[in-house]
Amino acid sequence: MVHSGRLTRVRAAALAGAVLATVGLVAACGGGTAASAPPPPSGVVAVEANEYKFTPSTLTVGAGKVTFYVRNAGTVEHEFELFKGDQVVDEVEGLVPGLAKNLTVTLEPGEYTFMCKLSGHDQLGMKGTLTVTGN
Numbered sequence: 001m002v003h004s005g006r007l008t009r010v011r012a013a014a015l016a017g018a019v020l021a022t023v024g025l026v027a028a029c030g031g032g033t034a035a036s037a038p039p040p041p042s043g044v045v046a047v048e049a050n051e052y053k054f055t056p057s058t059l060t061v062g063a064g065k066v067t068f069y070v071r072n073a074g075t076v077e078h079e080f081e082l083f084k085g086d087q088v089v090d091e092v093e094g095l096v097p098g099l100a101k102n103l104t105v106t107l108e109p110g111e112y113t114f115m116c117k118l119s120g121h122d123q124l125g126m127k128g129t130l131t132v133t134g135n
Helices: 004-028 120-122
Strands: 043-047 058-062 065-072 078-084 087-096 099-107 110-115 125-132
Touching: 043 058, 043 078, 058 065, 065 078, 065 087, 078 099, 078 120, 087 099
Parallel strands: 043 065, 058 125
Antiparallel strands: 065 099, 078 087, 078 110, 110 125
């Protein structure tokens, strides 16, 4: 027969173990800091979003399939929206600080822009130009 006090201590110990395991898992995953984002894979176009600017802000790529590696190195959430004229080509949303995402698109030759339109970030200077060359 199990006494009520012993059963409570067993449950408390099991709960504490589960909490410690969760904390360990979060710590092992890096906790979402800027340092936790991996470096860009080779063959991709790296773009960094940081406090209302993109680096680089001017890009030139060849036509065809292009992968952008967009990393938020800032302290506020950003987006990477790619436009041809007024048309959205594609976008990366939800770039919280420290997060990096890939965006793969097939581009025709021409002039494009990229920007973050969250809360007027583009008006604060968060925009750039993209020239796509060749066939």
